[in-house]
Each structure stands twice: as structure tokens, then as C-alpha cells.
Amino acid sequence: MHIALTSRPSPLLLALAAAYPGLATAAAAARVDFAVGNVVALGAAGSTRPLSKGAEVQPGETVSTRDGRAQLRFSDGSLVSLQPQSDFRVDSYRYAGQADGSEQGFFSLLKGGMRTITGLIGRTNKDNYRVTTNVATIGIRGTEYSITYGDGITVSTGEGQVMVCNGGGCLLLSSGESALVTTPTSQPSRTEARTNLPPAPPSVSPQVFFASGETRTANGSPSLQAPAMVGGSGYDLYWSGTKDGSPYMAFTSNGQAAFGADGSLATLQSGTYTYTAQGNSFYFTDGVVGWGRWSNATLANSSTSTTAALSNVHYVVGTPTPLSDPALSGTTVATYGLLGFTLPTSSTGVVGTQAVTGKLTVSFADYSVGLNLTVPIGGKSYAINDTLSLIYGNQISGPTICGGSCTAGSIIGFLAGSGASHAGLTYQFLDNLPGTDLGKISGAAVFKK
Template identity: 80%
Template sequence: MHIALTSRPSPLLLALAAAYPGLATAAAAARVDFAVGNVVALGAAGSTRPLSKGAEVQPGETVSTRDGRAQLRFSDGSLVSLQPQSDFRVDSYRYAGQADGSEQGFFSLLKGGMRTITGLIGRTNKDNYRVTTNVATIGIRGTEYSITYGDGITVSTGEGQVMVCNGGGCLLLSSGESALVTTPTSQPSRTEARTNLPPAPPSVSPQVFFASGEQRSGNGTPTLNSPLLPSGEGYNFHWAGVKSGNPYITYFGDTNAGFGSDGSLSTVAVGVLNYSAQGNGFYFTDGTIGWGRWSSGVLTGDGPSDQALKDVHYVVGKPTPTNDPVFSSSGTSTYNMLGFTMPTSTTGVVGTQAVTGQLSVNFSTYQVGVNMTVPIGGKTYVITDTASWSYGVFSSGGFICGGACTNGQLSGFFAGSGASHAGLTYQFLDNLPGTDLGKISGAAVFKK
């Protein structure tokens, strides 16, 4: 099976390193941004070598994550994150520094799961990019999407469009849509289920960003004298809001974040995507993690035209290192709410009362229990959910908010030494019954 994307070109490859010394003279397809665990590169002749940060991946090699995971950065600007127990092969790759028609990125996901942000390959000619699986092929026009094996494969589009094709036909997926393909000849079908693939965590020290404040509560309340977060690479960026008129929630690891002199988050770059604030509803940081809301903004690099952003609720920061002892500990910890954004709805309603809640983290079972109350528009919605976490990043694609909605999503991450902080964004994807609120977004930050 193969999958084709159609929104913003970029090879979706994970971690492959140079398996043959003799290939050193060939142009590398990618470098390893991050590798943890027993990640190796397999050469076509059967050679095996371990992969670590900075290693090159050559065309023809397969990256096998085994019990680990990896993130690859390709020369055309695309990023590929591989989940544990994944095999990802770079079948053919050519990129001479510009999209002149000779570029090519053909890949195979043999097992496991991956998430990618596409780059310049496929932007001009979508036939120059594809990812093949055992039941379908995926092509692009430029996008962010993920694939996971299960009963066949599930493909979910974050931004842009992908085309999923096999012997049963083709299906075009737009932002926020998913497809299930079970056999090489069964027609791809739309599904409400989404892939659940937390991004590979960056390998840098913990550090989070944000600047001045909106609402905060609980012990350890930040002050305006808290240290500001510095501009630079290695930040996690989770956001929920409206993109091009449609509700949207997504997250990225290993981004380059830019902050103003007052500490406000102004830009986020990841691959060929560039987020820029145009209006700051508010911003806050305690020196470890940050949260805020852009009243408006713009996203470039996602297709041929700019994408307008509205009410972008975000949490951002450098995640807790994966080798922090807390991730190999046992027992549970309670996180009290440190701060939040006032929730907003797609109909223009803004919350006026405090969001409250706690997180209960089980370090033995890798689960995060979420309990929050979200008041808005005269209603109070209760989020009760259990999200799984891996390498410090957690997400859930189907929480129920007090019986009022049945299709909510959230994503978050840990920050600070010992996972001292956690931040998340959330979105109610149902049009809430009995209200004119439309769909609701927000962000919250917690401290142990």
C-alpha cells in the first residue's frame, strides 16, 4: 500500500543512517536529529550500525528503531519521527538544493508508525514524493501527517492534504481527516479514529518558554519577574485554535522558537512551516514553561498560500530530557494547575471564569489522568480523560467533556527537571448541543 500527499511536499522519513562506509562519498539524504534506544541503520547488503544524533542516513538504508525512536531531518527541510518497533526505508532520494524537477523522495514504512512534516520535494511535482506501505501508497502536495500499522494502516492528516491509493482506489484526505486501509485491494475508507503517535522528543536539556500573564492559580504562582525563555531550538510547541477558518489542534517537537524582548512568543519554525504572531491575547512564563494565546497569526510554508490563524492557544517549552530518572521511576504524582488561557469558541465567545483542574501522573503505567472544568458561555464543561504518554509527550483523541461532547482532543508534554511541569492544549470538536458556542479551544499548565 502506498500513500501520497498533496499539500506541502516533503519526504517523510525517519531515521536511517549511513550503513556502508563506502557510501560516505554519496550525498546523505538526512541527518539524525534525535535517537534514543537501540536504533540502527540497516544497509541493503545486511550491514548494521547504531544511529545517534548527527549521524547521516543514505539512500537505500532502512532505519530500525527497535525499542527506541528517532527523528530525521532531510536535506529538503522535511522531518520524520519514527515510533518504537518501526522500520523505515529510504528507497530513493535526490535533492540538489532546490526544487528544479530532478528532486525525488520515495520511502517505505515497513512496520510501526511515523509522523512527518514534508519539505520541498513534492512541492512542485507531487509525483516526486511517495511513501509505500504493505497495503497502500501515500502521496503529497505538501503537508504534515502520520501513519501507523494496526489492522492494516491508519493515516491521519494534520495540515495540508494526502492522497491514499491502492488497488481499491484513491482517497484524498484534508486537514484533520483520517483513513483506514486494511488490504492492498480494499478501498481506503474514512474513519473517526486517528493515529496516536507522540512526536520523538528532542535530546536537549529541559527549558520552556512564555512571557507575561493572563490567568494563573495554585502554588508557585509565576511572577512577572520570572526568568524569560530564550529564543532558540529544541522547543515543544502544542497549539489549539482556528486555521483558515477551521478548528485545529496539533503539536510539534524540536522547533525553533523566537521570543520578543518582553518574553512573548512571536515565531515558531519547524521544517518549512513558520508560525508568526500578529496579535497577542496574552503570554506568560515562570521560566520553565509558558502558555498564551495569539488573537491572530499567520502560517506560511503550508501550501501555495498563507494560512490565517485565530485564537491560537499554546504551551511551549523544552521538554524534560528522556534520560531524566523520573521517567524510570514508579508511583504517582499530582500536578496542580499553575495557569491557563481563557477558552475561546469558534463563534467568538471568550470565557470569563477560571479554568480549574489537576493531573494525576502514573510513572509506572505511563498514563496521565486529566480532570478539568472549563467554564464558557454560561456553561461548565468537565474534561475527564486518561492519556498515554511516551518519552514525555502525551495525547488523547477522544475525551468526553461532561457528556456534552464526545469528540475532544488534547496533547501535552512534561518540562523541567524531574518533570516538574506539564502543559497541554485541548479542543472540543463537537458543536455543543443547546449552545451557539461552536467548537472550543484552550491551554493549561500544571506544576508538581
Template identity: 45%
Template sequence: MTFPGSFKHSSKVFLLLALGFPLTVLAAASLDFAVGDVQAVSSAGVARPLAKGGRIDAGDTVRVGDGRAQLRFDDGALVSLQPNTDFRIDEFQFSGQQDGKERGFFSLLKGGLRTLTGLVGKVNKGNYKVTTSVATIGIRGTEYTLSYLDSESIAIATAEGAIEVCNGGGCAVLVSGDSAVVEGSKTAPKRVDFRPQLRPAQPGEQLLPQFSTSEFRNQDGNVLLNGNQLTSGPGYSLAWARGSSGGTATNGSAVFGSSSQLLSATNPSGSFYGLTLGQSDSADGVIGWGRWATATDQLSTAMTNFHYVIGRETAVGQLAALNGITATYQMIGYTTPTGALGYSTGAPSGTLTASFGAATMSVSMALQVPYFNSMTNTTYAVNASTGTVPLSSTFTWASGATGGGLFAGTAASHAGASYNFSAGGYTNVSGAVAFKR
């Protein structure tokens, strides 16, 4: 997936360095923890391994391979780096107090991070900046996530405070709860109705004093690498809905971006390719869901508002082992419903129920979907059912809606479904939902 535009790192930062703020070989941060392959590469290109407690200098690039790292800067800032990330400290100065000379200029070269900013930039906001390939990020005192979707696009989400995202297309201020995507250096930041997240899940409100406490961990306490990421490869099923159609695609392969967003899905019957991201999320490294604002298939058919849920198929043998069990699944995620004439007025809610037999199963879903159109502002009841069908990791709706669903995870721990229904005869409404039992 490519996006238009190209970008060279901000000349303003380098001009500042040349005119009076040269890089100094002074320690800037220490490593709170390092898991897997983590290195510091000096400005001269000399690499050294990093371990907990190791010091990092201004001018260093912290390079994280198949691992994770957390940096604690001398001004109190915390930066958590996800796998496959290169993060460069272009300049850092902090004397131990706010004297107006403190500054921090950084570059995210690839991958993603989450940060809680420190004293640098609190007084003089211009003394803090993170540069990416398509935009620069300034702060107003904040906590935010930043991640590449590909080499020419980034996603940003603000948790607390505010950030300013700027490039050749303009600037946008994102306050607490705001999210945006930047697609190319000349395209203005675009606000989105989903919250981009790093994987594994990042810390929530309990951020301090241990920024790393909510990293995913094994039972022995070690950090679980890629614990919540969907990984590219075979064995995926996809349930989808758009316009007035929907269905399932089985035994396919999927390609995911660095934050588990689905980029493409290919199966024996065809392929789907996302062009413009509209929404994306996943859970437990098992199931993902989202919406492509624009997409295409192998025939280059243009599609809009393509809703999907995707996961690696639960083996039929594991489903058979649930013989006699009726499982109720609670909703853990959804896409915002879309239709040609109107818009969603809230979040859908509901459950999915599956009754498993030795060779057959029946699946039903009861949703409440709030939606407004030119004639009606109401919450629609969507009661979809498969009837009794052969035992399978996927299913399609026989009544109540168009679309289908899938079981994913060990012993069908998760389920997902797409739906499409007629909203009073004036428009069709589509969406996708994810569940966990």
C-alpha cells in the same frame, strides 16, 4: 471524552492461532532498556519484573507503569513503549531467516508505542498485525507511531514506508508523513493535518543502531520519565480563539491524554471540552497547542475550530526578575489557521517580543499568515500588541487581533498566543502559535 463504537479483538487472529499457529513458549524479544516499573505478564497471568537484557516470550504482555521500555525482537524489529502501556505478543515466530513461516501478531491494549519493523512481514505482509480496541494495523515495511487517545480512539503516524489501518468502517493506507485518527471500531480512519507524537519525543532520523538514543535524559544520563509530557492538574492558563472571538482563561485546571493532547480546561469562569481532535502538539513539558475540530463549554455551546495554547503560568515574581529585559521569542509550533470562507495555504511565521519592567510589561507579536478566500489569496500581516499593561503571566491583545497569550516555564522560557483577525472583511481567521526564547 468518549467516542461512539465498541470493538472486540479481531477473531481472525485467534482463528489463525487455533487452526495452526498455536502460541509457543519461545523467546521472541529482549529488553534493550527498562526504566521504572516494567513487567512481563505470562498468558497464565504470572508477572515477573523485567530488566535490561531480559527475554520476553510469545504470549507475554509487557506492562509499563511509570517508566519506559524498549524491546528488540529477534527479527531486528524495535518497539519503544511509553509510560502506562500494555503491549501483548500474541504470536511471534522467526527461525533466523525469511522462510515464509515468520510471523508476528501483537496487541496494543493501552498506551502508545513507536516501532521500526524487522524482517517479519517484509515478504508476506499478512504475517504482521497489531490489534487495538478500534482497528488493526498491517505493514508494508515501515516505521510508525501508534497511541491511544482514549479507550475508543487511536492516533497513528507513519514516518517511513506504509501501513494499512482497517476496522469496520473501512481501510486507509498511510504512507510516509501521513497521519490519521480512528474514533470507534465502526468509523473509518480519518486523515488529519497534524502528526500525533508520543511523549517524551521519540527518535528521528538517527533511529539505528540505538533506537533509544534520543529519549529525554537527565544530566547524569538517566532517562527522564515523562520528560516532555504535559500532566493533568491545576495552575494552567489557556489562550484561545475561534470564529470571531478569543481571549484567555487563567488559574485553571487541565486534563491531558496519554500523548499530551488537551481534553478539557476548567477555570473559575467556565470550562472548555474537546470533542473531536483536529491538531495537537507540545514542547519541553512546558507548553501545548492545538485545535479542537468540535468542542463545547459548560453551557453545552457547540463550537468548531477552537484553537488554543496552554501552559502552567510563570510566576509574576519571576517575570519581575526580568526587569529591564526585552526578550524575543522564536516560533516553535502553530495550528493551521482556519476560517469560515477559505483555507490556509501554508505555515504562519513570525516572532513575539516582550519588554519586562518591575511592575509593567508590553508584548507584541508580528505574524505572517497565508490564507486563501474567495476574493484573495495572500499572506496577511498580523501585528498584535498589548500596549503597556500590568505585569502578568497572561495578556490580551489591545490592537491588531482578538485573543491573547501567556508566559509559561521557568523565567518565562516559553510563550504562546491565540489570534483572530478579519481577512479582508470576508471572513475571520483564527489560529494559535507557540514560542520559545
């Protein structure tokens, strides 16, 4: 079943400093969210100590993953996930709990691969943040990017922008773009090749990468995730974006899904409809729900022999909570924290650069869903405070209500996982705030109990 929603109304990083006030005052630069394998910290004087979950990492130390993997959570809210055979050094780090100009985060990736979601350091003063490699220095203009060593280094941007600089010049990379740098004096050049960060093997716990905090926003990519989702039948797909140049929303139930080697959703077929990804700007999964944004995709309908062009498709995908699950027939009120999101995009080409925040509650007694979501984009901010409906036992639907700052909006989604552990939503609404007209704004968000 494939159901589309057009522009008519119809009857998703938490604030980092607020979410982790305790970390802001910690003396350490970071704590280990998770470590798998023989992960150690190397001191500047040559000392070595093992790292496990909860261990502190101090300025001046190098985290060496050897045959393992590690995720670090810094006091400004940033996350760094390290691949096997990686050495990552904290050169200098200062953060006093707020971005007051004195904050600083200077790091070095000496070998291996990493992906990071940046925090508050560098948000106001870009010069306060950098990652140095042996051939280039990376500065931020956005939120998420990755680096791998190979023939030099490859840098790929997931969301936002990064600046890659060396003796040969500087190159600004926007969402979905990559660069190759081969020597310290060769000019950074664009490349179609993405950073090669293989996903963790299936034996790794689902809590390994960016899913360790129950209410922590995860804006990473599949190579930083729990085990990749397994292709097969029974998948629901909800999305918002652009179809043949016009804003559009749709969902497909009980589809056959296939996932790429990197963990992203590659295709989904349901009935006569087949979705095929052409380009991934961002993707993530915690093993239960997947979410991301296709920069481009196609939607083919075999019954009419037609194919539509899709762009900026924000999606959530997963197997819905079975209707036989006792949670769906209970009388409790469940509270969900924001697990992840995509940065919103507008039909006029604007991409958000700040964190979406929010929470969700589900009352299984009266089938109502309370949503509080703040969506910043283009210098504006939209506060969505809706009471939605839980329909057919496990689907979420309702109009987007922004208190007059938006109109003609819809929200669609579903409950997923045993005990309705997750909720995934996509949204779309029309900008109604004064100033530059952003047109229709689309995005996706995932919540977890």
C-alpha cells in the same frame, strides 16, 4: 476566571529553507534530531550502524528503531518521528536547496508507526513525494499525518490533506480524518479510529520530539512530543474560534485541566465554566505549553445551566510564569522563536495549508511585546506587526494590526515556564483583503526563548 473577547478590537513551520540553509546543501538526506534506545541504520548491502543525535541518514538506508524512538530532520525541512519497532526506508531523495522540480522524496514504512511534518518536497509537485507501505501509498496534499501498522494500516491526517491509494482506489483525507487499508487491493475506507501512537514515557527528555530546534516550528501531535502535561490545577487556557456559530475569543485562568492518554487537552474547569473537547484535529506539547485545535468542543456554564457549542477552537494551555519569577521584574529584552502553531481557519470554512512564520520579543522594562507574524490562508497572506502589552505581569493582550489587510482583530496570550521561557498566543481578525471574503480568521502560535 473566564474572560471572553467578541469581535470588537481589544487594547503565533518557520520558512523551512531559510531557517536551515546549511541542511539544503548537505549530501545526506537527513540528520538525526534525537534517538532514544537501540536505533540503527541498515544499509542496502546489509551493514548496520548505530544512530545517535547528529548522525546522517543516506538515501537507501533504513532506520530501525527496535526498542527505541527517533526523529529525523530532512534537508527540505520535513520531520519524521518514528515509534518503537519501526522500520523506515529512504528509497530515493533529492533536494538541491529549493523546490525547482528536480526534488524528490520517496520513502517506505516497512513496519511500526510514524508521524511526519512534510517539508518543501511535494509542495509544488505532489508526484515528487510519497510514502509506500505494504498495502497502500500515501501522497501529500497538506502538512501533517501519521501511519500505523495493525490490521493493515491506519492513516490519520492532522492538518492539510493526504491521498491514500492502492489497487482498490484512492481516498482523500482532510484534517482530522482517518482511513483503514487492509490489503493491497481493498479500497481504502474511512474510519473513526485514529492512528495508535502512544506517547513517550515521562522519563524521556523534553527535547525528544519536534522540540529539538529552539526556533523550529513544530506542527506535530502529542505522540511525537516530550512527556505529556500532567493534569491538575493552575492552568490558563487561551482560545479563538467559533461559539454557537459566531467568531469568539476567550481565556480562562487558574483552571483544573485533564489531559487524554494521547496528550491532548481533554477538559478544563474554572469556576462555573467547563470546557470539554469533542474532537481533536491537532495537538502538541513540549511539556511546558500545549497547543492545538479542537474540531468541536462544548463550554458549559453551571451558573446559568447553559452549554455552548464550540468549533475550530485554536488553543494554548499551560501554567503561567509565576509573578514571583525574577524574569518578570527584570529589565532585559527577551527574543522568542516560533516553536509551533496551528494552521489557521476561517469562519467561512477555509483551512490554511502553508506554514505560519514569526518571532516575538518581550521588553520586561516597559512591559511591551513586539510580534511579527505571517499568516497564510486561502491564497492570501496577512502580515501582523504589532506592539502588544504585557499586563498583570504575565499576560499578553492587544489588537491585531495587519497594515490594513485585516480589521477587528485581537491577540491574547501569556508567558509560561521558568524564566518566562515560553509564550503562547491566540489571534482572530477579519479578512480585509480583496477577493473572496474569508470572514474571521483564527489561529494559535507558541514561542520559546
